[in-house]
Amino acid sequence: MVNWxxxxxxxxxxxxxxxxxxxxxxxxxxxAELTPDREQFLGRAALAQLVLFxxxxxVVSTAASLASKERMTRAAATCLARHHALIAELDRTGAxxxxxxxxxxxxxxxxxxxxxxxxxxxxxxxxxxxxxxLDDFFARLxxxxxxxxxxxxxxxxAGESIEPVLISELRLALENNPxxxxxxxLWGRRLVGDTILVARSSLAAQPSSASDEARIEPVFTEIxxxxxRRMDALGLTA
Amino acid sequence: MVNWxxxxxxxxxxxxxxxxxxxxxxxxxxxAELTPDREQFLGRAALAQLVLFxxxxxVVSTAASLASKERMTRAAATCLARHHALIAELDRTGAxxxxxxxxxxxxxxxxxxxxxxxxxxxxxxxxxxxxxxLDDFFARLxxxxxxxxxxxxxxxxAGESIEPVLISELRLALENNPxxxxxxxLWGRRLVGDTILVARSSLAAQPSSASDEARIEPVFTEIxxxxxRRMDALGLTA
Numbered sequence: 001m002v003n004w005x006x007x008x009x010x011x012x013x014x015x016x017x018x019x020x021x022x023x024x025x026x027x028x029x030x031x032a033e034l035t036p037d038r039e040q041f042l043g044r045a046a047l048a049q050l051v052l053f054x055x056x057x058x059v060v061s062t063a064a065s066l067a068s069k070e071r072m073t074r075a076a077a078t079c080l081a082r083h084h085a086l087i088a089e090l091d092r093t094g095a096x097x098x099x100x101x102x103x104x105x106x107x108x109x110x111x112x113x114x115x116x117x118x119x120x121x122x123x124x125x126x127x128x129x130x131x132x133x134l135d136d137f138f139a140r141l142x143x144x145x146x147x148x149x150x151x152x153x154x155x156x157x158a159g160e161s162i163e164p165v166l167i168s169e170l171r172l173a174l175e176n177n178p179x180x181x182x183x184x185x186l187w188g189r190r191l192v193g194d195t196i197l198v199a200r201s202s203l204a205a206q207p208s209s210a211s212d213e214a215r216i217e218p219v220f221t222e223i224x225x226x227x228x229r230r231m232d233a234l235g236l237t238a
Numbered sequence: 239m240v241n242w243x244x245x246x247x248x249x250x251x252x253x254x255x256x257x258x259x260x261x262x263x264x265x266x267x268x269x270a271e272l273t274p275d276r277e278q279f280l281g282r283a284a285l286a287q288l289v290l291f292x293x294x295x296x297v298v299s300t301a302a303s304l305a306s307k308e309r310m311t312r313a314a315a316t317c318l319a320r321h322h323a324l325i326a327e328l329d330r331t332g333a334x335x336x337x338x339x340x341x342x343x344x345x346x347x348x349x350x351x352x353x354x355x356x357x358x359x360x361x362x363x364x365x366x367x368x369x370x371x372l373d374d375f376f377a378r379l380x381x382x383x384x385x386x387x388x389x390x391x392x393x394x395x396a397g398e399s400i401e402p403v404l405i406s407e408l409r410l411a412l413e414n415n416p417x418x419x420x421x422x423x424l425w426g427r428r429l430v431g432d433t434i435l436v437a438r439s440s441l442a443a444q445p446s447s448a449s450d451e452a453r454i455e456p457v458f459t460e461i462x463x464x465x466x467r468r469m470d471a472l473g474l475t476a
Contacts, residue, residue, distance in 0.1 A: 047304075050311070057295030057314075066285075066343065067336035070325065073288070076295075077318050080311060087308065098305035105304065 031219055035144025036204040039093055043100030044108070044202050045138045045153075046086035050101070051112045052134070053079040055127045056162075062120050071169060075127070075162040085156045089149060111198040115191055121173055121180055122187050128166040129191045132230045135161075136223055137199040167233050174234060185236040192227050192238070196220065269457055273382025274442040277331055281338030282346070282440050283376045283391075284324035288339070289350045290372070291317040293365045294400075300358050309407060313365065313400040323394045327387060349436040353429055359411055359418055360425050366404040367429045370468045373399075374461055375437040405471050412472060423474040430465055430476070434458065 035041060056076040063069035090097040115130055117123035139157035142150055174180055200206070200220075207213045224238075231238040273279060294314040301307035328335040353368055355361035377395035380388055412418055438444070438458075445451045462476075469476035 050307070053311070054295070054299045057292070057299065061292045061295065065336065066339050069288070070336050070339075073291070073318060073321065077315070077322065080315050080318065083311065084315065098303065098308050101304050101308075 031141045031203070031216070032144035034203040034205060034216065035141050036202070038145055038149055039090065039095045039100050040103070040204075041138075041141065041145060041202075042086055042090045042093070042149075042153075043095075043097075043102075044104045046083055046090060046097065047101040047104050047108045048134050048138070048198075049079055049083035049086055051108055052127060052131050053083055054112070055116075055123055055130075059120065059124050059127060062123075064120070068169065071165055072124075075165050078160050078162050079131070082156055082159065085159075086153075089152060089156075092149075107198060107201055111194055114194040117187065121170075121184060124166065124170060124173070125184050125187050126191060128163070128170060129188050129227065129230060130195045131162060131166075133192065133195045133223060133227055134199060136226055137202070140219060140223075141202065163230075170234050181236060184234070185231070188231050188236060188238065192224070196223070199223070269379045269441070269454070270382035272441040272443060272454065273379050274440070276383055276387055277328065277333045277338050278341070278442075279376075279379065279383060279440075280324055280328045280331070280387075280391075281333075281335075281340075282342045283380075284321055284328060284335065285339040285342050285346045286372050286376070286436075287317055287321035287324055289346055290365060290369050291321055292350070293353075293361055293368075297358065297362050297365060300361075302358070306407065309403055310362075313403050316398050316400050317369070320394055320397065323397075324391075327390060327394075330387075345436060345439055349432055352432040355425065359408075359422060362404065362408060362411070363422050363425050364429060366401070366408060367426050367465065367468060368433045369400060369404075371430065371433045371461060371465055372437060374464055375440070378457060378461075379440065401468075405468075408472050419474060422472070423469070426469050426474060426476065430462070434461070437461070 036044075053076060056072060056079055060069055060072045060076055063072055087097045090100050115126045117126050135157055139154065142153040142157065144150075145153060170184070174184070200216075203216070205212075207216055228238040274282075291314060294310060294317055298307055298310045298314055301310055325335045328338050353364050355364050373395055377392065380391040380395065382388075383391060408422070412422070438454075441454070443450075445454055466476040
């Protein structure tokens with residue numbers, strides 16, 4: 001996994017430039033062949049969204065001003081609604097939602113603790129970077145779900161995004177304190193590793209050969225390109 | 239205030255028995271004469287709901303099981319929606335929502351820190367007892383708002399209640415650990431004092447004479463009666 005991740009970073013240059021030119025021209029590669037079964041997928045996606053809500057609720061509680069707190073409540077509400085929509089899908093399958101999430105708890109708990117920010121700005125950055133990566137990843141991974149579920153899950157991920165409100169909050173913070181840039185750039189780089197790892201471990205099968213890696217590589221290259229675009233949006237180097 | 243509060247406690251016995259017999263026969267006394275102006279009211283009510291959401295988000299993040307966590311996300315979502323509905327009312331007045339809340343921040347911050355539980359169960363109890371008291375109080379205080387606002391604010395407080403989900407969570411905890419009862423009874427008694435103080439300080443004018451006190455006393459007697467009913471619902475003595 002470390003090797004893969006290094007390779008991913010080495011290859012970032014070309015797609016990054018392409019993304020800057022026009023990120024909408026991408027043909028998104030999906031991960032349909034590696035989609036786990038419906039309950040597995042939904043349990044993990046719902047748990048990831050819950051972790052994101054928890055990060056954002058810390059951002060709300062510790063915001064320096066009420067104006068900032070209020071803006072962050074909007075992002076928290078959006079994540080919570082998305083989490084509940086995924087739980088509703090789990091309920092439709094007849095599965096026990098908590099039990100379905102429980103199967104993924106160890107891995108996701110590790111992810112949550114590894115990506116916990118030491119400061120308010122880092123926690124905000126965590127919400128921005130990890131939600132961007134994971135929502136992007138799960139939206140692609142949903143490609144292999146049964147048709148009905150796939151359609152509804154796609155609609156969940158295509159719904160209201162928290163990205164604009166998080167970008168403007170982070171930009172405001174960086175304007176007020178340009179010294180934050182170096183720290184947040186470093187933190188963003190740190191986050192991408194742990195987030196890619198938790199995403200990879202959501203695949204139905206773990207890549208175990210060079211040809212497996214070659215098969216999933218285009219997807220992760222695109223995901224990292226989107227990450228780079230997110231860092232760019234803050235004026236930070238990925 | 240301490241005197242008032244002591245008097246309130248001394249007088250708890252009769253209405254408590256009455257509440258047990260049939261709490262729905264109450265004619266609710268309203269506080270229309272002491273309702274602050276619309277912006278004052280909404281700023282304080284919205285901030286109180288935000289504090290409640292923050293308490294519940296801690297309950298979500300620190301719940302022992304995913305099943306419990308999931309149930310608590312429902313209460314958190316309901317509070318957050320109520321907070322946003324109150325903010326929407328503030329927006330209608332043309333006021334800056336954050337600035338309107340800011341005016342109440344010192345008092346509400348004190349309330350939040352005074353009612354912060356030391357354990358998960360205490361924090362859950364805080365959410366249950368303070369939401370019950372404050373929602374009850376603000377619903378009555380809304381009686382003096384201009385008609386349109388009053389109607390919509392009444393609908394907000396008459397909407398989905400978090401009480402049933404919190405009662406069942408607390409009952410479950412008490413069943414699993416009967417030793418919690420003494421601690422939660424004590425904590426409930428502690429909470430009522432600070433919550434009544436923050437409610438009283440929301441009145442347009444502070445009572446400064448025995449006749450002022452006599453005027454508002456029936457309201458607080460009823461509010462404490464409802465509090466007693468909430469403690470009863472857990473099998474705890476108020």
